[in-house]
Amino acid sequence: MSTAILTTINGFGDAFALWLRPVPCPVPASGEIVVRVEAAAVNPIDVRRRDGYGRTLFKLLGAARMPLVLGNDFAGTVCAVGRGVTGLREGDAVFGAKPPSNAGTHATHVTVRAEHVCLSPPDVPAAALATLPYNFLTVIRAFADAGISRETVKGRHVLVHGATGGLGQVAVRLLHGLGAIVTAIGGRQGLEACRAGGAAELVDRHRQSLATLPRHFAATLNFASWEDEASLLRVLAHDAVGHATTVHPLLSNFDRLGLLAGGVATLIDKRDQRRVKPKSARYGWTVFRPNTSALRSLPHCAAALTPPSVKTFALAQAEQAYLHVKERRLGRAVLLPGQL
Structure with missing residues (x-):
């Protein structure tokens, strides 16, 4: 052609x-x-x-x-x-x-x-x-931003907010493979797919408040809503590894305020959220980035994802x-x- x-x-x-x-x-x-x-x-x-x-x-x-x-x-x-x-x-x-x-x-x-x-x-x-590929590479980046690895989450509780979406489905399966005890939060229709992917606990976001969750999570991931950011940081355990979000206001700050004022607003937003998390926990705003080595690993697990x-x-x-x-x-x- x-x-x-x-x-x-x-x-x-x-x-x-x-x-x-x-x-x-x-x-x-x-x-x-x-x-x-x-x-x-x-x-x-x-x-x-x-x-x-x-x-x-x-x-x-x-x-x-x-x-x-x-x-x-x-x-x-x-x-x-x-x-x-x-x-x-x-x-x-x-x-x-x-x-x-x-x-x-x-x-x-x-x-x-x-x-x-x-x-x-x-x-x-x-x-x-x-x-x-886009979801896999973004999730891998979020894991790095939150400090998630087999060594840090095996046998520990990890929460995925937005687990029924494309990013969340990949994250649940990868976390299960790392040995984490996964809590999946999402809409009711997609939660059974999370169970099939290895989630140990399912939470219908329309029926249960984040405030009711125990504060025992080694890591939390936010793929759903920036408005829930502080609530997710508050359920991290005192010795948590960290948290990463893909729904941060970085790009919208620049769109709304321009590059200079948007950059200042971004710094303030991140500072305010860091005050909520446990002192030792990482805090990351994740964006998609190409990653050649991570991409090379995808064919080996593609069928499972x-x-x-x-x-x-x-x-x-x-x-x-x-x-x-x-x-x-x-x-x-x-x-x-x-x-x-």
């Missing part, structure tokens, strides 16, 4: 529709490959970025230029290899996560750095693989896929760019 099809927006907000734009197929530069995309996940961050979330900082990174193609996750086949790339060749099945850019993965073809992909395991379908359900959409159904995520419907939304 000499033409690639991109799912693009020309501005932020629902007033700007997702539309398909044909362009010449990309040519990889040195160190890059081009992947023919078989599947690309639609994550909550894509829906929020479409509405303009993070635009202030992403503009500095060159990741908010219009027309904008969203998406980080992908699974597909290598169709072109740039100079200097070793270990990959045309025809290889690969998957990975691209850093934020204005040329994301919601397209038939995507250009990525070779270090941002790995070979696909043969026993996991592409649609399931495409749901994993696949989501309980996946909802697929043709590329021309991108609006429906984004609505599926925005309305928090069950099943991970995945675009199939081969189906226009």
Whole structure:
């Protein structure tokens, strides 16, 4: 195919529709490959970025230029290899996560750095693989921010707030593998999947207050709500390892106040939360970052991390896929760019 099809927006907000734009197929530069995309996940961050979330900082990174193609996750086949790339060749099945850019993965073809992909395991379908890299790498980063490892949480209680979402499902399974006693907090409909993933205790966030939980957790993770941040810090044990959150106001502070005032507001927000936690516990605001070594470990555990359900959409159904995520419907939304 000499033409690639991109799912693009020309501005932020629902007033700007997702539309398909044909362009010449990309040519990889040195160190890059081009992947023919078989599947690309639609994550909550894509829906929020479409509405303009993070635009202030992403503009500095060159990741908010219009027309904008969203998406980080992908699974597909290598169709072109740039100079200097070793270990990959045309025809290889690969998957990975691209850093934020204005040329994301919601397209038939995507250009990525070779270090941002790995070979696909043969026993996991592409649609399931495409749901994993962004969430897996973010969770691994959150573990590091909170000081979570086998040595620090084996046999100890760890709380996952937002356990029924994509990040939470991955975190529950990985924590169970580390030997932690996992408490999963989330919406009632997704909690049974947490039990299947190894959670020892299930908490329906609509029926039980965080204030009723015992103060015995070695670590807490917040993938759900910044408003609950202080409550989660208060259930850490006195000898807790730490806490990490992905729902912090870092990007929204910059969007709302600009870079200087937003940076000051961020420092104040973090200072105020640190006052709540136990003195020895770590406290981290987690953001997605590529991690080559962590990505290389993903194929070995991918089958165990696949989501309980996946909802697929043709590329021309991108609006429906984004609505599926925005309305928090069950099943991970995945675009199939081969189906226009």
